[in-house]
Amino acid sequence: MAHATVTVDLVVRDLLHEDLAGCAWTGHVPFISAALGRRTAGAVDYLAVCGPSDLPVGVGGVDYSRQADAGWLWQFAVHPAFRSCGVGTLLVRSAEDRIRQRGLSFAELGVEQTNQGARRLYTRLGYEVTREQDEEWDALDAAGRPVRRRAHCVMMRRAL
Template sequence: MLQSVITEDAASTHANVTMPVTVRDLRPQDLPACAWSGSATHLRHVERELTRAASGEVDYLAVCTPVDLPVAIGGIDYQACENAGTLWQLAVLPALQSCGLGTLLVRAAEERIRRRGLRKAVLAVEEDNPRARALYERLGYIAYGRAPEAWDEEAPDGSIRRHETVCILMRKGL
């Protein structure tokens, strides 16, 4: 269940809204509704990963509203790390962050990993993303190292630039 607080300007009226959400596999037809998750380059990469999902190499999950719109997405790669599921590309619609969707997404991913007979989940979080790291720590992930990461990003003008960062490596026994 998703619970959020709606606040109206001057009246300061507060209301709690509870909305059921579901977790299912992300589908190619969902990608236009996932533009919030990254650039066009990112979405093309997600689309390629969905072909790997068809072969069972990865799972790509979507947390969806009652009208079946994805508001959180993320992948699990079963090939990247021996005897573990690697969580990656986890994202929550910015307006709905801190509502429990990230927790739901990670727990659903961990359940998928367990169903594969694996007992470990790993992930990498950028050093400059303390909110995400705090979430993973609350969910039981332990930092065990650091590693450089890099990928190409599409700029608003359509040019491609290289993004380089350092990630904290984290793992959890399942």
């Protein structure tokens, strides 16, 4: 086995409809597509982190319609091959910049209680638990069929 360190320039930009073909790894392309449809009304920002190929290796949205004083981070995902390299951190910090640009002072998100990796990341980035509640949302199963998912979730918030 050989080891090497490679430095890669990453760009954070708006995710475009043309990017969706390269986002199958997220497992939720139809939901990203629906979110992009809401961007024209200004209700949503949707970000992509791309490497030199300009293909997204991380994506995530900010929904401004859930709370008056906060942007809601959701649908955050990093390609499995690029996890634990700081891409998720870059995405969250970039989303926070967008929220600040809107003049809002808080970022919020919900994470499944059992998703320890994501919770650890958000805690490290300064997010604090505000409450816990059961949540329901539309998702796709492994075969791409629509399903309704339910989980106990932890709500987290950070002052920007």
